[in-house]
Amino acid sequence: MMAIKEATKRSMLDNVMEQFNKTADSINLNSNIRKILSITNNEIILHFPVKMDNGGVQVFTGYRVQHNNALGPYKGGLRYHPTVNVDDAKALAMWMTWKTSLAGLPYGGAKGGIQIDPRDYSIGELERITRRFTYALGENIGPEHDIPAPDVNTNEQTMAWMADTFMSTKSSSERSRNQHVVTGKPVGSGGLEGRNRSTGYGVYLTIKLLYKSRGESLEGKKFIVQGFGNVGYWTSHFLTQEGAILVAVQDAHASIINKKGIAVEELFEHSKPRKGSIQGFTGAEEIDPELFFGVECDILIPAALGNQITADNAYLVKADVIAEGANGPIDTEGEKILLQNGIAIIPDILCNSGGVIGSYFEWLQNRNGELWQLDEVMQKIDKKLSEVFYKVEGLVKEGKIDWRTAAYILAITRIETAYIQRGIFP
Incomplete structure (x- = not known):
């Protein structure tokens, strides 16, 4: 049995269209622009x-x-x-x-x-x-x-x-x-120092900034991660450096738990020769994959595939915060349950955008014939993503709305403005 689901009743396209239409209605999006954005x-x-x-x-x-x-x-x-x-x-x-x-x-x-x-x-x-x-x-x-x-x-x-x-x-x-x-190349072939960790760093940073806005730190916060690839590993790496504790991990092969804490670097070294699989790790015990989302924790990080949290399992979630490391890991029906239960969701288009921000800097570096050092790159990503986070947070507080709605309003409004200013070619 696969721990991470590969098929669900509701498609990701259904989800993204529902999210788009909800936002378009709320901002009274120009009807012509709505037609354009609703198709590829x-x-x-x-x-x-x-x-x-x-x-x-x-x-x-x-x-x-x-x-x-x-x-x-x-x-x-x-x-x-x-x-x-x-x-x-x-x-x-x-x-x-x-x-x-x-x-x-x-x-x-x-x-x-x-x-x-x-x-x-x-x-x-x-x-x-x-x-x-x-x-x-x-x-x-x-x-x-x-x-x-x-x-x-x-x-x-x-x-x-x-x-x-x-x-x-x-x-x-x-x-x-x-x-x-392309971006995401090896450093020796025009790649950017730090690009491999930029998505995971962004997930960590948005979680940190959310708790900071609540007057809390990450020290002692328990978190669980679905997916221990590049994003799951680097997110865990940065969170544990701040004193957070990884207590459970799930991938396509196994679901493991250790309430006292899973050693992130040891798990990473274990998974490398096994094509990324966490199965057989001796620093934790296996649990039924169906129980994973119900593990007691402060933070849940779905960093695998889409449509993992649905109406079928959303009620199990014990976390206070969900940070979407993957794209579309929560379907719209599951999200309604989570929001009703008072769980804050940092949406994918904000949470995991450190990756595309890093890609942008790699693209610029190649385009301009420059070479940037790791500390400079991470500062650039931190600054850019923090600015975006605070804009979304401002709209959340001003409009008393959830984080995804706020992020969508800002994103779609910017595109609408571009179309209105330029016009549409006849």
Whole structure:
């Protein structure tokens, strides 16, 4: 039985559309702009062949959905997962549009990926799959048009292959000007110091700022994390440095608990040779995955897939704060229950936006031919995300509304303003 659910009755697209329509109604969004934002600009579906290690050929399906570019080039991750489909990509692309707008970045939103489980393929096969996908995308991506980044089951190596493949299609004089076609690259290949930790740092920072607004610190706060990949690990790393205590973790293979505290770095070292799996960790005991969300804690961090907290399990949650490390981990029906129970939810478009903010700085670094040190990068991300947090917090208090509603109002209003000022091409 999988600990992390891969299918639910309600789709992520249903959720994002309900959230959008609720916000559009509340701000009386211009009806013409509402029509534009309710659909995607482009939906690209690709079928491409790749030769496997055994000499046979397998045909893969890849997606890239570009939702809106009113504020700038499309921006968003690529994930490798069996559940990738066009509807999920549409939902995730829309969330990226709101996320980049809320963060005040000169980007629009996109998302995509390949419908595979990367654990089923060798490194060589994954390289060929990635390069062939990049080649198939062709001019649908580009440093001033659509800039992919890592997401679920993709990483800096994936981005290095993509960048190299894309640049190889350009003339020798143009190659250096296309390095920023993707972000999240290795530091030695034009990547940004600290980009790998930027999403997790943002999750940690928004939690810290929320408690600070309540006059509290993170010292002694108990937290649980669903998903112990890049985001889950770095969030846990920074929280425990502030004195918070990790008491339970769940991934697709196991759910573990230790009420006295789980050693974050030890768990990370345990998971590395096991392709990220936490199963078999001796510093905690396994529990029934159905009980995970009901673990006693102050903070719950869903940092895995979408639609994990629903009407079926939201009533179990004991946390005071939920920080959405993943995109869309709570469906709209589950959220209603959580809000009725007085639980504060830091929404994904705010909570995990440290990643796209870091991507923006990497893009700028490549574009301008600069190199920034780790401490400088983290200060930039901290400053930018803190500014966004305080804007959302101000609207929460002023309007006496929940955090997601406030974040959506700010994000969509910014896009509406851009359309009104520029007009719509006839």
